[in-house]
Amino acid sequence: MREEIKSLKIRQMPETTVRRHVIAVRVQHNVGVLSRITGLFAGRGYNIESLTVGQTHEPNIARITIVVNGDERVVEQIIKQLRKLIETLKVRDITDVPHIERELALIKIHTADSSVRDEVMRLVNIFRAKVIDVSPDTYTVEITGDQDKINAFIDLVRPFGLKDVSRTGVLAVVRESQKDKVEI
Amino acid sequence: MPKKRGADIVVDVLIEEKVDTVFGLPGGAIMEVYDALFNAPFKNILTRHELAACHMADGYARATGKVGVVMATSGPGATNLVTGLATAHMDSVPLVAITGQVPTHYIGTDAFQEADVTGITRPVTKHNFLVTDIKDLALILREAFYIARTGRPGPVLVDIPKDITQQVYDYKMPTLKDVEEALPGYKPHYEGNIAQIKKAAKLIRQAKRPILYVGGGAVAAEAQEELVKLAEMAKIPVTTTLMGKGAFPEDHPLALHMLGMHGTYYANMAVYNSDLLIAVGSRFDDRVTGKIDEFAPEAKIIHIDIDPASISKTIHVDVPIVGDVKKVLQKLIKELERKPVEWDEARESWIKLIEKWKIEHPLTYDRKSKIIKPEYVVEEIYNITKGEAIITAGVGQHQMWAAMFYKYKFPRQFINSGGLGTMGFGFPAAVGAKIARPDKEVIAIEGDGSFLMNIQDIATAVQYRVPVKVAILNNEFLGMVRQWQELFYDSRYSSVCLSTQPDFVKLAESFGAVGLRATKPSEVKKVLKEAMSINDRPVIMDFAVDREENVLPMVPAGKSYREMILHPGEKGEAETMYLVG
Numbered sequence: 001m002r003e004e005i006k007s008l009k010i011r012q013m014p015e016t017t018v019r020r021h022v023i024a025v026r027v028q029h030n031v032g033v034l035s036r037i038t039g040l041f042a043g044r045g046y047n048i049e050s051l052t053v054g055q056t057h058e059p060n061i062a063r064i065t066i067v068v069n070g071d072e073r074v075v076e077q078i079i080k081q082l083r084k085l086i087e088t089l090k091v092r093d094i095t096d097v098p099h100i101e102r103e104l105a106l107i108k109i110h111t112a113d114s115s116v117r118d119e120v121m122r123l124v125n126i127f128r129a130k131v132i133d134v135s136p137d138t139y140t141v142e143i144t145g146d147q148d149k150i151n152a153f154i155d156l157v158r159p160f161g162l163k164d165v166s167r168t169g170v171l172a173v174v175r176e177s178q179k180d181k182v183e184i
Numbered sequence: 185m186p187k188k189r190g191a192d193i194v195v196d197v198l199i200e201e202k203v204d205t206v207f208g209l210p211g212g213a214i215m216e217v218y219d220a221l222f223n224a225p226f227k228n229i230l231t232r233h234e235l236a237a238c239h240m241a242d243g244y245a246r247a248t249g250k251v252g253v254v255m256a257t258s259g260p261g262a263t264n265l266v267t268g269l270a271t272a273h274m275d276s277v278p279l280v281a282i283t284g285q286v287p288t289h290y291i292g293t294d295a296f297q298e299a300d301v302t303g304i305t306r307p308v309t310k311h312n313f314l315v316t317d318i319k320d321l322a323l324i325l326r327e328a329f330y331i332a333r334t335g336r337p338g339p340v341l342v343d344i345p346k347d348i349t350q351q352v353y354d355y356k357m358p359t360l361k362d363v364e365e366a367l368p369g370y371k372p373h374y375e376g377n378i379a380q381i382k383k384a385a386k387l388i389r390q391a392k393r394p395i396l397y398v399g400g401g402a403v404a405a406e407a408q409e410e411l412v413k414l415a416e417m418a419k420i421p422v423t424t425t426l427m428g429k430g431a432f433p434e435d436h437p438l439a440l441h442m443l444g445m446h447g448t449y450y451a452n453m454a455v456y457n458s459d460l461l462i463a464v465g466s467r468f469d470d471r472v473t474g475k476i477d478e479f480a481p482e483a484k485i486i487h488i489d490i491d492p493a494s495i496s497k498t499i500h501v502d503v504p505i506v507g508d509v510k511k512v513l514q515k516l517i518k519e520l521e522r523k524p525v526e527w528d529e530a531r532e533s534w535i536k537l538i539e540k541w542k543i544e545h546p547l548t549y550d551r552k553s554k555i556i557k558p559e560y561v562v563e564e565i566y567n568i569t570k571g572e573a574i575i576t577a578g579v580g581q582h583q584m585w586a587a588m589f590y591k592y593k594f595p596r597q598f599i600n601s602g603g604l605g606t607m608g609f610g611f612p613a614a615v616g617a618k619i620a621r622p623d624k625e626v627i628a629i630e631g632d633g634s635f636l637m638n639i640q641d642i643a644t645a646v647q648y649r650v651p652v653k654v655a656i657l658n659n660e661f662l663g664m665v666r667q668w669q670e671l672f673y674d675s676r677y678s679s680v681c682l683s684t685q686p687d688f689v690k691l692a693e694s695f696g697a698v699g700l701r702a703t704k705p706s707e708v709k710k711v712l713k714e715a716m717s718i719n720d721r722p723v724i725m726d727f728a729v730d731r732e733e734n735v736l737p738m739v740p741a742g743k744s745y746r747e748m749i750l751h752p753g754e755k756g757e758a759e760t761m762y763l764v765g
Contacts, residue, residue: 009481014500028369031314036306043307073496080493086311086331089369 016071028087029062050169098175110161112137190349191220197325207237211257214284216349236612236641238268243616259297270308272339274603278332279339287347310338335372336491376507385519391460392530400427401465410513423451427602430592444472449545478744558657558729562589573625578610578634581663584735586629608637632658642695645722692724701726
């Protein structure tokens, strides 16, 4: 009898791996819609890496880009729950679709030491960033690019001393040039 | 249209939505609406607690399929609804809750009786609204009804600040088209993908050991006729979940009754050994599956559900079909009529094997007991009502006995809190069901613990002369917790003894209801007979039952069906279950 138990079949579960997902969402821009969306993540004990929201060209329609780290099953379930919200118009995981990501950051760098300023300017030029405000002891730099570029810039200027960093979070759109019929 | 007060617009929309009963309790912020209700052409039931009002509206909705309506004032009135909304949300019950809110200019100031009600209820409703402009009021209310009853049904809350109920506006009743245009992102999927349906039909033809596993979605979709047809034409045995009770007649030869934690031996054995599981409006709840990777380990799974988010949530399915259960079953039946299932020996022996399990291990209890067995009371309720009554239950042991020992024949016949497991649900739900279905006998099978949680609303039932019956299976314990303590905590009965309790007979009488009691098995029938003869007041029956009776069989939480606990002395293959295929 024991052998029979041993030979029991076990239901196979699909394997999943944790990775970064970029989710694009279009919503009716009503009061409270953002809290419905963030609530889905919070209620599952799930941290959002970044979330951006803004108006589109259509009236009362906003576009939200969410970046999360998670395994396929959890992300799939969250996407289904997002679709279930009454005010969402479209939800799509664009992680594996050719797409463009951009982020903007405003970075205050300590430049009281004058020798630092040249080095900062050099980096600003290399990264095609801009100095948008200057005070006796700081430069404020504006930089756009994908997350990796901004992370790289911040790592390079960190040794000079950072006073503040403000990032928008990731914006993403599917590439028109390589669009695979579906649009968001 | 003449100019109207916000409160009168609320009443107009309720009339437009053909509401015939509203349950609730007034207070400061919703007084204007109650003023408008004074002359309204529908019933307005004053309850003694907002939670009871919510459960009554819920019972009303479950008994009819119509949208239940509940009203409460701001702050504590609204927060008292939360458990009721969560109960309805988990079991997909269509409700509209209308709550008063402090006047617009006081919102966010910690005003008297202010609470962020849309914030608090967001995770426990299908959707909710805060009205900020009287121009939107009628449309939002109509959207609320539309959202509540379509797709996967659920509760919707509309929070209306007091000043908006007092303002006057020249409004026009929004049409269904206006409602649909206001909800561009809400498009429930009803039809079901035909390619997937063909795949399902193919699996059904190939299967040797198929089982239908039917849940509350089949009740909501009113799909009994289709289910019976499918089961009979392909000769597939049917097991139902707690929420699916009545979706398939339990006196049918193919009925296997409930599966899962307190499922029958034969239903669980059949599911465990099946090679094809056809899930119909069910959602693979943990109380059904037990240990998920040993749930029907050999079976391919077809899952029919209106909610895409229910599919592959806890278990991977082979053929998902998103759509209305009734419509999908109709198409599936057509497909199987086009090319029927070929009957062979393997399928014949599957039916025979299940028949054997059914004969060897029926639901059972000690019928010779000198103490009243709770199962006996439920069986006698079944006998005296000829299986025709609507039964409601609270949550706990009595709920399981009510599910196991009454044979349900028609959908919406068994009303209980399956998903959330809300104690105190049974009695108010029975009041709501009886108001909705005065033609039916409605009996709340309650536990002594559960019943006390909404005892105050006996007054409501007496006031409106609602002749519901309550059968308390009184074991002076929080019985289900006690059972778990006995089985899994070495009988350390921590905080479960309820022997300090009111005299339920005197209590009933003090409310103006009738109280009856049975303390011996020989008194049970007499008490039931007397109760059934009373039809102008509620009747509370107190049955002093065996204090330490356990609900069996039982699959302990998170365990495999193999580890099913049977009645003492009952021998099963459960412990050494092996696959028959």
